Amino acid sequence: MNPQGERWTTDQVLALAPDEASRKAGGKLAAPGPWSETGADEGAVWGQCKGSGKKPYQAVVDIKGPAFKCSCPSRKFPCKHALGLLLLWAGGGGEVAAGEPSAWAGEWLAGRRERAERQAGAPSGAAAPPRAPADPEAAKRRAERRMQRIGAGATELEQRLEDLLQSGLASAESGTDSWDETAARMVDAQAPGLASRVRELSSVVASGPDWPARLLEECALLHLLDQGFLGIERLPGPLAATVRSRVGLTTEAADLLTGPDAATVRDRWLVLAQQDSDDGKLLTRRIFLRGERTGRMALHLSFGGSPGRPLDLALPPGLVLDADLAYYPGARPLRATLGERHAPAAPGPVPPGGGIDAALAAYGDALRDDPWLDSWPVVLTDVTPIPSHDGKGWQLADADGESALPLDPRGLGRTSLWQLAAISGGAPVTVFGECGHRGFLPLTVWDPAPVSL
Template identity: 60%
Template sequence: MTQQGVRWTAEQVLALAPDDASRTAGSRLGAAGPWSQSGCDRSGAVWGLCEGSGGKPYRTVIDTNGPGYQCTCPSRKLPCKHAVGLLLLWVEDERAVPVAAVPEWVERWLDGRGERAGHGEGGPTDGDSTVVDPEAARRRAEKRAARVTAGATELEQRLADLLRGGIAAAERPGYGLWEETAARMVDAQAPGLAARVRELGATVGSGPGWPMRLLEECALLHLLDRAWLGRDALPEPLAATVRSHVGLPTPPRARTPAVRDSWQVLAQYDTADAKLTTRRIWLYGRESGRWAMVLDFGAAGRAPGIALPVGLAIDADLTPYPGAGRLRAALGERYAAPVAPDGPPPGGTTTEAVERYGRALQDDPWLDACPAMLTEVIPVPPQDGDGGWQLADAKGDLALPVARAATARAGLWKLLALSGGAPVTVFGECGHRGFTPLAAWPEGDREAVALT
C-alpha cells in the first residue's frame, strides 16, 4: 500500500497486456536484473531503465492514474513488454521500485500529459472531434445513409434467396459467398451489417443444431434490415440503437451528460479479426448503481489505447451513448488514482439474470448479452453425455449453461479451482448463447479474480 492508492496485483497488470506474447515477455522482465534507476512517486508515476539489445537502455515510464505508457523501445504495442515488466516489478518488489524523486525525463513526459489533458485530450476517448462545417457534415451523413440503405436492400434480397434455396443448402457455396456479401456491406459503409454477415458464415456447419442457429441469426439480421429501412417511423431511442448496430458513429453532441462515479473495473477482454482488435471493459458505478461498457479499438496487430486495472475502482466521468437499452459509454476525465473497492457489486440469482436479459431485449432486440452478477453459484464441468459447463444455483434455482465460446477458455478451470465445490460470486455476460464468466470472487473474498 502507498499513498497513491494501491499497488496492483500481478493479475491486474497482466490483464493490461495487449496479447499473450506481451504477457510472456513482460513476465520475464518482471525481475530486478535488467532494470536500473527504477522508482515511483506518490502521484502515480513509475519509471525505470531496462537493458535491451542496443547500446542504450530503454527508458520506460508509466502513469498508473491513466494508465498511460511511454517507452523508447521500437515496439508498437501498448503497453509494451517493458512497461508490463516494470509494472510487475513495481507490484512484487517495493525495494526494487522505491518511492524516489522524479527524474527530469519522467517529469517532462508527465508535464506533457498534463498539457494535453488541459487542451481537451483527456475527455471522452472514442469519437470526439474538432468543429466541422455542419452543412458539409449533414451532406456526408445523407450520402452515407443512402449507401447503407442500398446495402440493406441488397442484403434483404440475399437473405430471401438463402431461405428460398433452403437453410440446409447453405453449406454448399462455402465461406467465400459470405465474405463476398460482407465485403458488399463494407462498401455500403455498414460495418455492423458486415460483422453480422460474417457471423452467419461462421455459424454454417458449426456443430449440431447449426441450421436452427443460422435461422435465428438470419431472423435478427432481417429485423435489423427492416428497422433501418423504416427508421423514420421508430422512436428516437430505438432509432439510435438501430444506427449503432448498423455501424454508424454517434456524434459527441448526441451523447447524454457525463456521470461521475467510482467505477469498479470488473472485466476487460479483447476480440480480434483480420482488420481490428476490439477491447470491451465492463464497469459498475458504486454510487449510481449503473452498468457501463467502454469500447476501444486498435488496428490489426495493435492493441487498443484504453486499458484499465481490473479489480480496482476509478473515480471518473463516463458519458453514456444514446439508444434504447444501450450501455456503451465514453471514458472521460479521471480524478484520482485507482483504489481497491469493498468487494463485488450486489448480485442476484440465475433466474433474475435471465429475466433481466429478457427485459433488456424489449429495448434492444439485437442485444447479444447483458452484464450480470451471480451470487452463490457453483461451476459444474461437463458430465458424461450432458454436453457442457453449467453454473448451478447453490439454492436449487435455475442452472445456467455456459456459452459455447467460453468453454474453450482456461478461465473455466480457474473458476472451478476457486470454487472447490463451494458457492462463488461470478460476474459475466448473460445472453441467448448462455453465460460467459469474466470475473469471480470466492466466498468472503473482496478481491476479484479475472477469468479472461
C-alpha cells in the same frame, strides 16, 4: 494515500498483460537486479531496465491511466518491461522509492497531461491552434448520402433473404461465395454492421446439427434490422439510435462529452473485466465497469494495436474510478466513453451481484429493448462451477441447487475453465461475465481479489 499512490496488487498488474508469454516475461523482470533509476510518485512509476544492448530501456507508466511508454521495440502493450516495473512496485519492498520523475519520464508525463487538458478544454500553457469550423451543410449532405446508400444496401439484402426463403434454406449450402459477395456489397453500401451479420449467416451454414433452424433465426434478426432501418423515421428515438448503431453508423466520443446534447454520469466505477481480442487486423479492448451508486453497467471500447496506434487505456479488474461516463445513445445503453476523472484509480471491493434467475431476467429485459443483443453483463454471487448432467460441458449452479446456467463453450477455453474450477474448489464464488442465449461466459472471478479468466 501514500506518496506513491495506492499500490496495485500483483493480480491487478498481471491482468494488464496481453498474453501469457508477457506475464511470464514480466515476472522475470520483477526483481531489482536489472533495474536502475526507478522511482514513483502519486501518479506514475518509472525506471530503466538493462537489456541486451548497451543502452537500458526506459519504461514509464502513468498509473492514473494507466498508460505505458517504453523505448523497447516490442509491439505489445504493455510490454514485459512495463509489467516487470509495475510488479516490482506492487511488491512494496522499497525497491521503487518515492521521488521526482527523471527528465525522460517527466517529459512524457507532461505531454500526456497537456493532451488531457486540451481534450477537457482547459488551458495548458501554449494554446493549441484552433480547428477549422466544420461546414454543417456539407456534413448534412454527406450524412444524407450515406443514409441513402445504406437504404439501398438494406433493400438489396431484403431481396437476397427473400430469394433464400423461396428457394429453401438447403440452397444456402452451395451459396457460400454469394454470401461473401453480399457482405462485400454491404461494405460498399457503408453498412459494416449489416456486412458483419451477413458473414455470420455464412458461418452458420452447415455448421452442425440443426443449422437450418439457427440460420432461420439469424435471417429473421437480419430482416428485422433491415426493416427497422428502412422505416427508421417511424421508430422512437432510442430504438432508432440502436438501429443506426447496429447497421454501423457511429457517434463520435467527443460529441458525447462536449456536444450540445452531452450528458455524463458521475459515479465510482468498479472495473469488472478487461478483455482483448485480435482479428489479425485490429486489436479490440473491452473494459466492463459497474457504477457503485447507480448500479449501471458500462462497456468502454478501444481499438488499436499498430505501432502508431497503441491501446492507451488499460484498467485491470478490481480498480475503482471516480469518473464521468457518457453513454452512447440507444434503447438499452451500454457502451460508454470515459470523461473526466476526479481521483486516481484505487483498489475496490468485491462487486455485489445476484443469482442465476436475476441474471436471466436482466438479459431478458435488455433483449426486450435491443433484440439484436447476444449477451448482457451480469455479476453472479454464490455460484459453483459443476459438470453438466450430460457430461458434455460445465454450468454454474446457485447455492440452493435449484437453478443452473450453462457455460458458453465457444468462448471459454479449457485453461480458463479449469482455472475457474480450481479457484472455486467446489465452493461458491463471485463471477462476472456475459449472460446470453449461448449461456454464460465468465470473465473475472474473485478469490477474494479479482482473477481474469
